[in-house]
Amino acid sequence: MAGAGDKEEGECLNSGVGGGDINDDGEEGSRVDALREGGCGGGFQGVTGRDRDMAPITGNSIHRSSSRPQLDLSKAAIQGNFEEKNPTILLPNQSDDISHLALDIGGSLIKLVFFSRHEDDPVDDTRKKTVKQRLGLSNICRRSYPILGGRLHFVKFETHKINECLDFIDSKQLHRGIDSHRWGSGTSDSTSRGRVVIKATGGGAYKFADLFKERLGVSIEKEDEMDCLVAGANFLLKAIRHEAFTHFEGQKEFVQIDTNELFPYLLVNIGSGVSMIKVDGEGKFQRVSGTNVGGGTYWGLGRLLTKCTSFDELLELSQRGDNRTIDMLVGDIYGGMDYSKIGLSASTIASSFGKAISENKELEDYRPEDISLSLLRMISYNIGQISYLNALRFGLKRIFFGGFFIRGHAYTMDTISFAVHFWSQGEMQAMFLRHEGFLGALGAFMSYEKHGLDDLMVHQFVERFPMGAPYTGGKIHGPPLADLNEKISWMEKFVQKGTEITAPVPMAKPGTTGLGGFEVPSSKGGTLRSDASALNVGVLHLVPSLEVFPLLADAKTYEPNTIDLSDQGELDYWFTVLLEHLPDLVDKAVASEGGTDDAKRRGDAFARAFSAHLARLMEEPTAYGKLGLANLLELREECLREFQFVDAYRGIKQRENEASLAVLPDLLSEIDSMSEEARLLTLIEGVLAANIFDWGSRACVDLYHKGTIIEIYRMSRNKMQRPWRVDDFDIFKQRMLGTGGEKPRPHKRALLFVDNSGADVILGMLPLARELLRRGTEVVLVGNSLPALNDVTAMELPDIVAEAAKHCNILRRAAEAGGLLVDAMNNTLDASKEELSFVPLMVVENGCGSPCIDLRQVSSELAAAAKDADLIVLEGMGRALHTNLNTRFKCDALKLAMVKNQRLAEKLFKGKIYDCVCKYEPAA
Numbered sequence: 010m011a012g013a014g015d016k017e018e019g020e021c022l023n024s025g026v027g028g029g030d031i032n033d034d035g036e037e038g039s040r041v042d043a044l045r046e047g048g049c050g051g052g053f054q055g056v057t058g059r060d061r062d063m064a065p066i067t068g069n070s071i072h073r074s075s076s077r078p079q080l081d082l083s084k085a086a087i088q089g090n091f092e093e094k095n096p097t098i099l100l101p102n103q104s105d106d107i108s109h110l111a112l113d114i115g116g117s118l119i120k121l122v123f124f125s126r127h128e129d130d131p132v133d134d135t136r137k138k139t140v141k142q143r144l145g146l147s148n149i150c151r152r153s154y155p156i157l158g159g160r161l162h163f164v165k166f167e168t169h170k171i172n173e174c175l176d177f178i179d180s181k182q183l184h185r186g187i188d189s190h191r192w193g194s195g196t197s198d199s200t201s202r203g204r205v206v207i208k209a210t211g212g213g214a215y216k217f218a219d220l221f222k223e224r225l226g227v228s229i230e231k232e233d234e235m236d237c238l239v240a241g242a243n244f245l246l247k248a249i250r251h252e253a254f255t256h257f258e259g260q261k262e263f264v265q266i267d268t269n270e271l272f273p274y275l276l277v278n279i280g281s282g283v284s285m286i287k288v289d290g291e292g293k294f295q296r297v298s299g300t301n302v303g304g305g306t307y308w309g310l311g312r313l314l315t316k317c318t319s320f321d322e323l324l325e326l327s328q329r330g331d332n333r334t335i336d337m338l339v340g341d342i343y344g345g346m347d348y349s350k351i352g353l354s355a356s357t358i359a360s361s362f363g364k365a366i367s368e369n370k371e372l373e374d375y376r377p378e379d380i381s382l383s384l385l386r387m388i389s390y391n392i393g394q395i396s397y398l399n400a401l402r403f404g405l406k407r408i409f410f411g412g413f414f415i416r417g418h419a420y421t422m423d424t425i426s427f428a429v430h431f432w433s434q435g436e437m438q439a440m441f442l443r444h445e446g447f448l449g450a451l452g453a454f455m456s457y458e459k460h461g462l463d464d465l466m467v468h469q470f471v472e473r474f475p476m477g478a479p480y481t482g483g484k485i486h487g488p489p490l491a492d493l494n495e496k497i498s499w500m501e502k503f504v505q506k507g508t509e510i511t512a513p514v515p516m517a518k519p520g521t522t523g524l525g526g527f528e529v530p531s532s533k534g535g536t537l538r539s540d541a542s543a544l545n546v547g548v549l550h551l552v553p554s555l556e557v558f559p560l561l562a563d564a565k566t567y568e569p570n571t572i573d574l575s576d577q578g579e580l581d582y583w584f585t586v587l588l589e590h591l592p593d594l595v596d597k598a599v600a601s602e603g604g605t606d607d608a609k610r611r612g613d614a615f616a617r618a619f620s621a622h623l624a625r626l627m628e629e630p631t632a633y634g635k636l637g638l639a640n641l642l643e644l645r646e647e648c649l650r651e652f653q654f655v656d657a658y659r660g661i662k663q664r665e666n667e668a669s670l671a672v673l674p675d676l677l678s679e680i681d682s683m684s685e686e687a688r689l690l691t692l693i694e695g696v697l698a699a700n701i702f703d704w705g706s707r708a709c710v711d712l713y714h715k716g717t718i719i720e721i722y723r724m725s726r727n728k729m730q731r732p733w734r735v736d737d738f739d740i741f742k743q744r745m746l747g748t749g750g751e752k753p754r755p756h757k758r759a760l761l762f763v764d765n766s767g768a769d770v771i772l773g774m775l776p777l778a779r780e781l782l783r784r785g786t787e788v789v790l791v792g793n794s795l796p797a798l799n800d801v802t803a804m805e806l807p808d809i810v811a812e813a814a815k816h817c818n819i820l821r822r823a824a825e826a827g828g829l830l831v832d833a834m835n836n837t838l839d840a841s842k843e844e845l846s847f848v849p850l851m852v853v854e855n856g857c858g859s860p861c862i863d864l865r866q867v868s869s870e871l872a873a874a875a876k877d878a879d880l881i882v883l884e885g886m887g888r889a890l891h892t893n894l895n896t897r898f899k900c901d902a903l904k905l906a907m908v909k910n911q912r913l914a915e916k917l918f919k920g921k922i923y924d925c926v927c928k929y930e931p932a933a
C-alpha cells in the first residue's frame with residue numbers, strides 16, 4: 010500500500026509528508042527518532058531549531074515523494090513526552106486545508122475537481138487512547154492509509170466566462186496547494202522543479218494555457234482526454250455506490266456494479282462530438298468509434314433554428330415540444346396504422362424532420378419547442394443506435410453514457426435508452442452516470458501520481474449535499490461556500506431570486522406507444538429546469554478510516570433502509586412529517602445557540618436549505634442517489650451542521666441525563682432484588698419503556714408536555730405488556746439463562762448500539778449493560794460520532810458512565826477496566842492482572858451522525874470492536890427499525906425499539922403507536 014512504508018526516495022521526509030499525527034504508528038518510530046535528532050536532511054530543519062522560522066519547505070530543498078500532500082513542518086514540535094514511542098507532533102503552521110485541483114476545459118463548460126483536506130481535530134481523547142489499547146488498535150492509525158481524509162468538490166463554469174473560473178481558483182488559492190513534486194507532474198526532472206503545475210484535459214487545456222500562466226502563474230500539464238475519461242469513469246464506477254443508473258420509461262433505477270465484473274464496457278461520452286470507447290480495464294481501452302453528430306450539433310442547429318441563446322434554454326424548450334408536427338412518423342406513411350410486422354408503431358419516427366419536406370411551411374411556421382424536441386430525439390436516437398452497433402461489434406452488454414449533453418435530462422436518457430433497448434431487443438442496457446460531466450476532470454485529477462485515491466473503496470466515500478453552493482438558474486454551479494456568512498447570504502439571495510428548486514414539478518408517468526417509443530417528453534412543465542444535474546452531485550468526503558461492519562452476514566446484499574421511499578405514498582408522508590417538524594427544530598436549534606440574532610439568521614438559513622433539499626428531492630427523489638429514510642434524516646443533521654448548529658438538543662439532553670441519573674440508584678437496587686429471570690425481563694422492559702424519550706417523534710414530543718421525565722418513564726413502564734408486537738424474549742432468555750438447569754456460556758463481548766440520551770441510555774441500556782457485565786460479558790457501548798436529535802454521542806458516554814458508576818460497583822470496575830474513568834486511567838494503563846480481571850465496559854464511536862445507521866460505513870474503532878463480539882444489541886427506531894430491521898448478522902442480534910409512529914407501526918407490524926419490538930435472531 011502506498012502508505013507509511015512507501016519506498017520512494019525522501020523516505021524520512023515521508024513521515025512528515027503524510028500527516029501531522031505520527032503517534033500510534035509503530036512504523037513511524039524511526040522517523041520520529043530521526044526527527045528528534047534533527048536528521049533526515051533539510052526536511053526537518055524547522056523542528057530542530059535551525060531555521061525555525063523558515064517558510065514551508067519547498068520542493069527545491071528536498072526531493073519529495075509525489076505520493077502525499079505536503080505539510081508545513083516549520084515550527085513543528087513534539088507534544089508531550091519525548092520518551093513516548095510515538096509522540097504526537099504539532100504542526101502549528103500547517104493550514105487545515107490543503108487543496109489540489111484538476112480541470113477539464115471543454116468547448117462550453119469548464120469542469121473543475123478539487124480536493125481539500127482538513128486536519129483532524131487534535132483533541133487528546135483519553136477514551137480513544139484506551140479503547141485503542143483495549144481493542145488492540147494501537148497499530149491502526151490514519152498513517153497506514155494511503156491518503157488522509159478530505160473532500161472532493163465538483164464545480165463547473167461556462168467556458169466563455171473563464172475569468173470567473175480563474176477568480177474562483179485564485180480566491181480559494183487552489184493552485185497554491187500544488188507543486189510538481191508532490192502531486193507529481195510525473196516529470197520530476199529539474200526543468201519542472203518549483204513549477205506549479207495543474208493537470209488539465211480538454212481542448213481548453215491547450216487554448217488557455219497562456220491565460221493560466223498569466224493570471225495564476227501556473228503551468229497547465231495536458232492530459233490525454235481519452236485517458237482521463239476512462240480513468241474518471243472507472244473511478245466513479247468503483248468508488249460511488251449510487252453512481253450508475255438506468256433510465257427507462259421515466260423510471261430511474263440505480264445499478265449496483267460489482268467491481269469484479271465491471272469490464273469490459275462501452276463508454277460513450279457525449280460532448281460536442283461523441284466518443285465511443287471500449288474499456289477493458291484500468292488504463293486499458295480503445296476508442297472504437299464516435300460520431301460528429303453530438304451535443305454541439307444539437308446546440309448549433311438548435312440555435313440556428315430556434316434563436317435560443319443557451320443550450321439549457323433549448324433543452325427546456327424541448328420539454329414543451331411535440332415532434333409529431335415536424336417528424337415524419339410511420340403512421341404518416343401508413344395512413345395512421347402501425348407497421349406491426351416489423352415492430353414499428355404508428356408513432357415511430359420514420360424520418361426526423363421529414364414532414365418539413367411535404368408541407369408548405371417556413372421555419373417560422375414551426376414552433377421552436379417542436380423543433381427542439383425533434384432535434385433532440387434525432388440526435389439521441391442516433392447516438393443510441395450507433396452505440397448499440399458498437400457494443401454489438403465487440404460483444405459488450407453494458408453501455409455507460411457520460412458527458413454534459415445528457416445534463417440529467419430525463420427525456421434525453423429515455424430516448425437513448427429506448428434506442429439501445431429497441432435495437433438490441435432488450436439484450437443491452439444503457440446506463441448513465443450521476444457525475445456524467447465530470448469524467449474528464451476526475452480523470453485528470455486521478456493522473457496526479459499516486460494520491461492514493463484509486464486505492465480507496467466504496468465504503469470510504471461519503472457524499473454530502475451542502476446547500477452553500479450558488480445556484481443561478483442552471484447556468485453555473487459554483488463553489489461550495491466555506492464561509493458561513495457567505496452561505497447564509499447566498500441562501501437569502503436564493504430565496505429572493507428564484508423559487509426554481511422550491512417549486513417541485515411532478516414527474517408524470519410517461520405514456521408509451523408500446524411499439525415505438527414515447528410521443529412526448531415524460532416530464533413536462535415550464536418550470537422544470539432542464540439541467541437537472543445541477544444539484545445531483547454533492548461533495549465527496551473521503552474518510553479512509555471507515556469500514557464495512559464485519560459482522561454483517563452478507564455485506565453485498567445489505568440494504569440499510571427498511572421503508573422503500575420509491576413508493577410515492579411513503580415519500581409524501583415522510584416529507585410532510587419532516588416539514589412539519591421543521592419549525593420546532595429551528596426553535597430548538599436557535600435556543601441551543603443562545604437565541605441570538607446570529608443564531609436566528611442561521612436557523613432561518615438552515616430551514617430554507619433543508620426545505621430546498623426536500624423540494625429538490627420531491628422533484629426527483631433519486632437526485633442524490635438512491636433515497637431512503639435514513640438519508641433524509643441524515644440530511645437534516647448535515648444541514649444543521651452546515652449552519653453551525655453543533656448540537657440542537659444539547660440542553661434537553663443534559664436535563665434528561667440529570668433527572669435520570671438521580672433515579673438510577675433506586676432502579677438498580679430494585680433490579681438487584683429480583684430473581685435472575687425476573688431481572689432479565691425487567692431489564693428488557695426497561696429498555697423498551699425508556700426508548701419513549703425520542704425528540705424526533707412528533708407524538709412523543711406532544712406527550713412530554715403531559716408530565717415530568719420520570720412520570721412519563723413510569724407511565725411507559727407500567728404500560729409494558731407482553732406479548733409485545735414482536736416478542737422473541739423467550740428465545741433470548743433461553744440463550745441467556747438456559748433451560749433445565751443448564752447454564753449456557755455467556756457471550757464473550759456485546760456491542761450495545763445505544764440510542765437516546767437521558768432515561769433511554771441511563772435507565773434502559775446501562776442497566777442492561779450492567780447485567781451483561783455481571784454475567785462476564787465484555788460490553789462495548791456504541792454511540793454516535795456526532796450529535797443527531799437527542800441521541801447520546803460516544804463523547805458524552807464516558808461522563809454518563811462515570812456518574813452512573815458512582816452508584817454501582819459493577820459499572821465502576823468495568824468502566825475502570827475499560828479505561829472509561831479518567832481518575833482510574835493511569836492505574837488502568839499499567840494495571841495489575843487482578844484489577845483487569847473484571848470484564849471491561851468500553852465506548853466506541855459508530856462513525857456517523859444520524860439517528861439511523863448504515864453498517865456499510867462504520868468507524869474503524871467499531872469494526873475492530875466487532876471482531877470479538879458475539880452479541881449485538883441494536884436499540885431504537887432509527888437503528889433497529891428504519892434501518893437494519895431485516896439485517897442478518899454473523900452473531901446473535903437483539904433488536905429493541907418502541908414504535909413511536911403510528912404509520913410505521915401499521916406498515917411494519919400491523920400494529921399501533923407505542924407498540925414494542927423485541928426481535929432476537931441467533932447468529933446467521
Ligand SMILES: CC(C)(COP(=O)(O)O)[C@@H](O)C(=O)NCCC(=O)O
Pocket residue numbers: 586642700702703704705706707708764765798860884885886887888891906909910
Ligand atoms: C428520528 C427517529 C428515527 C428517532 O427515533 P429513535 O431512534 O430515537 O428511537 C424517530 O423519531 C422517527 O422516526 N421520527 C419520525 C417522525 C415522527 O414520528 O414524528
Ligand SMILES: [Mn+2]
Pocket residue numbers: 703764765798799800860885887
Ligand atoms: Mn434516537
